[in-house]
Amino acid sequence: MKIEPFLLERWMTRHETHVKYDIAESGILPLTVNDLLSFEPEEARAAALEALLRLPLGYSEARGTAALRSALAATYTSVTPEQILVTTGAIEANYLLFNVLLDAGDHVIAPYPAYQQLYSVPRAIGCEVSLWHVGPETSYRYDVDALERLITPNTKLIVVNTPHNPTGAMLSPADAQRVYSLAESVGAWVIGDEAYRWLSVPEGDPFAPPVVDMGARGISVGTLSKPYGLPGLRIGWMAGPPDVIKQCWGMRDYITLSPGKLNDALACLALRHHDQIVARNREIIVANLAAASAWIDARRDVLSWTPPRGGLLALLKYDLPIDSLTLADTLATEYSVMLAPGSAFGYEHHLRLGIGQQPGIFATGLAEAGKCLDHVRQA
Template sequence: MRLVPFALERWMTTYETRVEYDLAESGIHPLTTAELLAFDADPERRMRELLAIPLNYSEARGTDELRTRIADTYRDLTSDDVLVTTGAIEANYLIFNALLQPGDHVVSIYPAYQQLYTVPEAIGCEVSCLEIREENHYQYDLDELARLVNTRTRMIVVNTPHNPTGAAMTAAECARVYALADSVGAYVLADEAYRWLTVDGMPLPPPFRDLGPRAISVGTVSKPFGIPGIRIGWIAATAEIAARCWAYRDYTSLSPGGLSDYLACRTFANREAILARTHAISAENLRTLRAFIAERGDLFTWVEPRGGLLGLLRYHLDMPSAVVANRLAEEESVMLAPGSAFGMEGRLRIGLGGQPERFIAGLERVDRFFTRLRDEVSDRGL
């Protein structure tokens, strides 16, 4: 299998350890281990338990405790329906490899986290893209999906809430996607990396897996809980699909790290409190960003996110987004991800998960940079 370079990840690694203000980051300001355990009623006891875990290979599918805690967040699932993975990225990779064959037809959301269409392509599938467009206010066009799906379609790949636009499906839209897949005997792979991440408290629909056995939900602790470093994600499917993905995983990462598995269990035990922290950070940054865009409408416009932690800023200058993003990083030490990494030229992706004071300071530099850039462009008579 030949994989093409992952454009966004390559770009992020160029700058993420060098810049002062990373406003491109897709997650929430991360917790330390001590901060995570402090959500517990007895943090000292938890720290002792953590330090006493033997550094052995841990249970290959994830511990029964962790799989049960994850299963409990879905309707009628048991721990056998869940496979713990090395982040959502491995979950998606395993599902594609375990369930798809060369020549299968796949419909995938676009733009998207790149693996969602490039891994099926690398397997040799015929991939049709379901585009999310700004002129539709980043709504999922399910009439177009109905036109793209055919009797050879083996999988429909969606991501809700969506990276990079912040789009989010309604319950009725999820049901329609499931019905379309069911009508042709296809699976739905729902990348729900941004699950639980509401905007303005607007409720999100239940996960896709609750709709039936053709839906496979992918989840992660990375985005909602601010702990991407523990690299814990999961597949919530049927026991049969989870077992097929597990067999593939014997060739990739074998088992989750035991320390990570333990920390993920403590995270689920304190889920609501940790999510409250996440929502407080993202809500504050959203308020800041709304005020910024209202003031700088001459420079930026956007379609507000309906869920998740991300949005796309359209900038009103005729300059490629890669040039803008590189110069912003070099000249102001601020990262905003270039839309070109998603095939969305003229836009920059912004994340709402940074520390609120740093988010404000970073935006001040963005303002300074774009004011300078506009003067430069008008001096050149462009």
């Protein structure tokens, strides 16, 4: 397969190990194993640690352990453990699904801007990809009428991502249902990339049900990376019809075979403490959203944004005579701040902000970024 470079990943790799203030990060501040253990009741902690230390590190169950699949299935209303395939992050789930569901020449609709995988992999398969714009053209919000205009009788797949990376847009429950019904009317699949599930923001929008719970054409993709702050576990999954799960499992036999056994066990531990993790995330989001709003308000002459309605991300628009890659590189190399260049998403004069960082680092990162913007403005 010939595939275009993943622009954001290439850019992040250049700076992510050097900068002090990563406020472009797409996830929430990561948890440690110690954090996970500390969520256990005190009397159970030693036994939980001992169980991890004594776990034989053999190959794991290929689909993910029954315990993990059961815990994940229980997060949906209509899904059995047989309908879950645990994958190496949501990225592998998406990749398998695109390769199993799509053939060259199929028509696919994907959001844009977006996590690049969502349109680049279908393109690499040879699909005709229509881009569903969620950028400044639609005030960084989903427009389902625009989606309807893109649908053809040959549409094979509609990809949704709500909350959306990079704008924080959300599909309302009614809009999500409409997307599903539109897909169903032409016999298309809907993949819901729900990587930002469970990450609500103050005064944000209500979450639509996961697409897998909407009907037989819906497949949900999830991950512990963003909502649990556990990207290093590389635990994602898909939830969908048994036949699709079986085919994806068959393809995965040739790629990564099974999840890491320790990662699977840590994921089970984390899922037992969902409510504590969501509450911990909420504190970070509340603090950082307030700091970001105040920082942008103080720079209204050069900055504007539509705050996220859910998830962790937003695009900032800036009015300065500098392209986004040069600005992002200057921020990283001279101010030790990472804000992702809009050009990686196809949108100039934008920067992507992530509100999941540790609040002290986030606030200092904003202050440093402010110095850089002031400098550029005065130049």
